Amino acid sequence: MATRMACDANVEKNRFEDIVCIDQTRVRLGGDSYIHASWVNITANRKAILTQLPLVETGGDFWQMVLDTNAQAILLLLTHAEFNMFHAAGVFPAEQDFVHFADGHIRVGEFKRVVIDRDWTMHVISVK
Numbered sequence: 001m002a003t004r005m006a007c008d009a010n011v012e013k014n015r016f017e018d019i020v021c022i023d024q025t026r027v028r029l030g031g032d033s034y035i036h037a038s039w040v041n042i043t044a045n046r047k048a049i050l051t052q053l054p055l056v057e058t059g060g061d062f063w064q065m066v067l068d069t070n071a072q073a074i075l076l077l078l079t080h081a082e083f084n085m086f087h088a089a090g091v092f093p094a095e096q097d098f099v100h101f102a103d104g105h106i107r108v109g110e111f112k113r114v115v116i117d118r119d120w121t122m123h124v125i126s127v128k
Contacts, residue, residue, distance in 0.1 A: 060101035
């Protein structure tokens with residue numbers, strides 16, 4: 001039986017309260033940290049992480065998850081208007097800029113933007 005205790009105990013860290021993060025598949029961060037993110041199987045040998053756009057307050061946890069899981073790519077499925085409406089600029093760096101988290105221990109920088117199509121832009125970033 002699936003449970004949602006961590007999700008319910010961390011409501012303030014969930015962008016959308018009606019989307020549940022199941023304990024059995026959630027991505028676990030070190031210590032007591034929590035992030036609304038779940039592992040999903042793509043194939044027998046490949047997994048991906050599904051997560052909500054992080055809140056500004058959980059941006060450090062998001063980037064720590066990227067580092068801890070050695071994520072190779074991040075795909076944001078939202079429009080530019082949604083990016084602005086949800087204050088994603090507090091989590092993702094502006095063009096050719098850096099954002100710092102966790103008292104300066106995590107640095108996220110954008111190095112390049114590639115327009116793939118009218119509505120699709122790829123951002124090449126570095127996380128250290």
